Amino acid sequence: MRVDGREIVVAGSLLQPLIRRTADIIRVVLSAIAVAIVVAGSVVTRSQWHALEGSVSDIVGVFTPGQSNFIYLLYGVAILALPFAVLLGLIIGRRWKLLIGYAASGLIAGITLSLVANDMSPPEWHLNPARLDTFLAQFVDDSRWIGMLAAVLTVSGPWLPTRWRRWWWTMLLAFVPIHLVVSTVVPARSMLGLVVGWFVGALVVLVVGTPALEVPLDGAVRVLAGRDLTVTGFTVVQPGGPGPLVLSAATEDAEQVIVELYGKNQRSAGAVRQFWRWLTFRKSESAPFHASMHRVVEHRALMGIAIGDLGLASSKPIAVSTLERGWELYAHSPSRGSALAPIDDAMVACSTWNSLKILHSHQISHGDLRAAELRIEDGTILFGGFGNAELGASDSHLQSDIAQLLITSTALFGEVRTVRTAIDRFGEDAVVAASRRLTKSAMPARIRKSVPDSGAVLTATREEVLKQTQAEQIKAEQVTRFSRNQLIQLVLLIGLVYVAYPFISQVPTFFTQLKTLKWWWALLGLGISALTYVGAAAALWACASGLVKFRNLVIMQVANTFAATTTPAGVGGLALSVRFLQKGGLGAVRATAAVALQQSVQVITHVGLLILFSVVAGTSADLSHFVPGATVLYLIAGVALGILGAFMFVPTLRRWLRDAVRPQIQEVFGELSELARDPKRSALIILGCGATTLGAALALWASIEAFGGGTTFVTVTVVTMIGGTLASAAPTPGGVGAVEAALIGGLAAFGLAAEIAVPSVLLYRVLTCWLPVFLGWPTLRWLGRKDMI
Structure with missing residues (x-):
């Protein structure tokens, strides 16, 4: 390259890849x-x-x-x-x-x-x-x-x-x-x-390509010449890509200058990144918008000057300039000192936190405390890379700095020394507050990627902070505009609208039948429905060995109705139960085992009661409505065989079955064998599960009586258990549509007239499903505010 009559040697490729344009x-x-x-x-x-x-x-x-x-x-x-x-x-x-x-x-x-x-x-x-x-x-x-x-x-x-x-x-x-x-x-x-x-x-x-891809090196040469630096050659240190094009410039005075060049592609990508952070993170967590790439580069240079005045900058800004075709230049001196490496040196660890303490005492945050941006010279830690630094930083930025250095320092010096040194320099309160950001969402991706096995490092650091500060718990800091629980609740609310739509279309017909409704029977059904939550709470309380408060378990069962109804197959209710037990003090494995034990006993009790009431009901009823056709049976058998074959011949599935599922099943069978040796606990679980099943049957029977009756409680119990079992396989949230069809068909099989069966089933669903669902939404939010889920 020839500039102003001088030949400038350029070593390396200046082209950007296609995916970065x-x-x-x-x-x-x-x-x-x-x-x-x-x-x-x-x-x-x-x-x-x-x-x-x-x-x-x-x-x-x-x-x-x-x-x-x-x-x-x-x-x-x-x-x-x-x-x-x-x-x-x-x-x-x-x-x-x-x-x-x-x-x-x-x-x-x-x-x-x-x-x-x-x-x-x-x-x-x-x-x-x-x-x-x-x-x-x-x-x-x-x-x-x-x-x-x-x-x-x-x-x-x-x-x-x-x-x-x-x-x-x-x-x-x-x-x-x-x-x-x-x-x-x-x-x-x-x-x-x-x-x-x-x-x-x-x-x-x-x-x-476009002219914007042509790097204006001649302009860079002239800018440096204006700083009394005569360039003789460039060497590409880092090709253009997600970051700037970095070149090392050699001068006639044998002085080396690092030149960073930002093109239009970096400008557009940076703007998108800024907008995404503003959209997803709280205002205090994101830096103010920069109007242009020139302002970004200028901000970085000014922060380098401010930190350099404290004697903590590893490089010195030399020039900031706008070049042709939309390029921006930032030139600085080479980094001083040597890079940090994992070592067992208490002095270096202390110096790291001392330097950060000096920055924070001048209300300056760094924002990018990776090991690559830390260098040591004469026992002093120096900082580089000031693109995320802020002058007049907020408390959120200062806490983020401490959290970032906790992770980086743990990878270098170990969690024990890191936490001890951080507490000595900043105090227990500041370290505990910063440790709330030791989560994946609060820790920037660039920091996590710079640390090997960042998940384990985050966990180890957080546990060490708990150990050394004797804090009861460290609650995760919400840095995003919407928390995970809020997003889950939004999805559940959308699911509620989806599952409620088919029911809304039947409301006019239902209201025309209310003229003949006997309200005392409906109130009786509502009371019986409420008692089923007490039974379910008693069963889960006994499965958890009484380690959680029974009153809170009853409240959780109301919220559980909302979570179970708005998710297919009731998986939301199971997840909510496990989470509630975990927040109540049980470990993850123990909480999962308790819920699995309750479900196992529930199935055993359900099947036992179904056999008992089927025998009592006799064989006079036409149960053909409950028996699937031959095609459906063949399809179910084929799917079952396919799943069995997949688990037999796919190694990954076999390992998952062996390592994840089998221990849970063994623990459940162990709990069942332990229950056999504890009659009081066994009786309480069985009674709670039985109350749930029989309570649903009693609610349906009361709903039928409210519209004139016409069948026995034994018949209704068989219909409820058989219909509920078949409808539980439906993919719709809460079994909407499937439950109603199964119950109406079952009652018709036992001879109940359609003009009574249809409104009775709809009333039953209002009492046992829709009223609890609308009560469950505020209850779920209340549990979240009380940090119980």
């Missing part, structure tokens, strides 16, 4: 969206759109036929000469590589728009000297010509002067208003040609 990728995506919109619009609203265009043309078309022909003639000459003017400019500028892209884009766009079904329609442009306006109209109205023009302008536009580019695009897009003012309709295929040409040109630009 953010601006070009965004252009391709926007053009593809435009193609989709035009195609969809032309298919859906073609006739209406033509009518609208005709109406607009009648309003604005004020020219006479002679004037219209004259305007059409002038515009046709301009649109015909436009590509040749662009071509001439490329040849004069010796843009040979760009010339290839110009020709390729025009050819691809023309061929693409010539495809018709399975054939190709060649252009038919004829010269008729007697009718020049007709000849020019062939180009103005031809989608291929419009597409070719859009493609070549997209490719050559970035290389053209801004004024030329704007004028030529204005000239091309003018075909829409010109068609309207001369009282004609815009050809639909011309609009298609415009967006297709833009898309083809955007793809070619992504491959060929």
